[in-house]
Amino acid sequence: DIQMTQTTSSLSASLGDRVTISCRASQDISNYLNWYQQKPDGTVKLLIYYTSRLHSGVPSRFSGSGSGTDYSLTISNLEQEDIATYFCQQGNTLYTFGGGTKLEIK
Amino acid sequence: EVQLQQSGPELVKPGASVKISCKTSGYTFTEYTMHWVKQSHGKSLEWIGGINPNNGGTSYNQKFKGKATLTVDKSSSTAYMELRSLTSEDSAVYYCARKEARAYYAMDYWGQGTSVTVSS
Numbered sequence: 001d002i003q004m005t006q007t008t009s010s011l012s013a014s015l016g017d018r019v020t021i022s023c024r025a026s027q028d029i030s031n032y033l034n035w036y037q038q039k040p041d042g043t044v045k046l047l048i049y050y051t052s053r054l055h056s057g058v059p060s061r062f063s064g065s066g067s068g069t070d071y072s073l074t075i076s077n078l079e080q081e082d083i084a085t086y087f088c089q090q091g092n093t094l095y096t097f098g099g100g101t102k103l104e105i106k
Numbered sequence: 107e108v109q110l111q112q113s114g115p116e117l118v119k120p121g122a123s124v125k126i127s128c129k130t131s132g133y134t135f136t137e138y139t140m141h142w143v144k145q146s147h148g149k150s151l152e153w154i155g156g157i158n159p160n161n162g163g164t165s166y167n168q169k170f171k172g173k174a175t176l177t178v179d180k181s182s183s184t185a186y187m188e189l190r191s192l193t194s195e196d197s198a199v200y201y202c203a204r205k206e207a208r209a210y211y212a213m214d215y216w217g218q219g220t221s222v223t224v225s226s
Contacts, residue, residue, distance in 0.1 A: 034212040042219045044201060049212035087151055091211020094167065095141070095153035 002026050002090050006098035012106045019075045021101045023088035026069070032092040033071045035064055038085045038100070047086075048073060080105065108132040110202050110217035117223050123190040126220045128202030135183035136160040139205040141213055142176065142187045146198040156205065157185065192224045 003026040013019045023033065035048040046055045048064035051071060061076045075082055083105060088098040113127040128140065141156040155166035157176040164176050173196070175188045185202055200220050203213035 032211055034210070036213075042199065044203070044216040044219075046206075046212055046214045046216075049206065049214075050210045053210075055212075055214060089151070089212070094165075095211065097143075097151040097153070099150045 002029060002093050002096050004088055004090055004096050004098040006086075006088060006101050008101050009099065010102040010104065012104045013078055014106045015078055015080060017078045019078055019082075019103065021073045021075075021086050021103070023066075023071045023073075023098050024069055025071075025090055025092075028068050029090045029092035031067060032090055033064070033066060034089045034091060035062075035073045036087045036089065037082075038087065040084070075103075078103075078105075108204070108215045110204065110215055112200075112202060112217040112220045115221040115223070117225065118192055119226055120193055120224055122192055123188060124192065124222055125186055125188040126200055126202075126222070128185040128187075128217050130183045130185070130204070133204075135178075136180060138207060140176075140178070140185040141203045141205055142174065143201045143203055143213075144170075144198045145201065145219070146195075151201075154187070154200075159185065189222070192222075194224050196222060197224045198222060 005024045031051040033051050038044045052064045063074045085100045085102045087100045109131045111129045116124050118124045136159045139156050142154040144152045154170045157164045159178040177186045202217040204215045206212050206214040
């Protein structure tokens with residue numbers, strides 16, 4: 001099974017900051033890496049698919065990058081509404097999620 | 107607008123079964139695979155399995171084989187997940203999520219989640 005690791009479980013940043021969240025796969029996942037946002041009320045939304053492609057309706061301050069086993073999600077110009085937990089998910093072999101990174105305002 | 111509306115919270119006794127529904131609207135139900143995801147105690151997400159509504163074909167996470175059964179009702183555009191032989195380990199929030207149509211293996215729309223509590 002492919003394991004997904006988000007080494008930072010929580011992150012504190014200021015409004016307007018640029019924030020980067022990392023995700024590592026236990027083996028090469030060939031860019032089949034997706035990012036999700038879960039709000040405190042439990043609502044889950046797709047942000048980025050296939051490493052860097054922005055899902056419909058997602059603000060352009062969200063971006064993704066990476067290759068092989070290492071991937072990242074960047075939020076430029078952090079806004080209050082971005083307070084959430086972010087999960088990565090690999091789709092190369094079945095589906096596995098990372099442990100999540102909780103983003104808080106400093 | 108794509109919408110996935112899940113059934114309400116469940117309180118069930120150990121050893122019992124529960125069936126959660128996910129009613130869809132805003133798209134052609136049979137054209138997208140539906141998946142189910144478990145979130146225990148606000149922690150991470152686990153993929154349970156997926157079903158092709160067009161032909162009823164299913165794939166399961168090995169961990170959930172024998173625990174979860176996925177079905178659909180095409181006439182009402184509704185997906186179901188039944189969990190059986192419930193224990194406290196099954197207490198969690200369960201989400202249905204539609205897999206996008208292309209081959210990127212992302213879940214592009216999610217239900218609001220259904221809380222299942224197993225307690226006597």
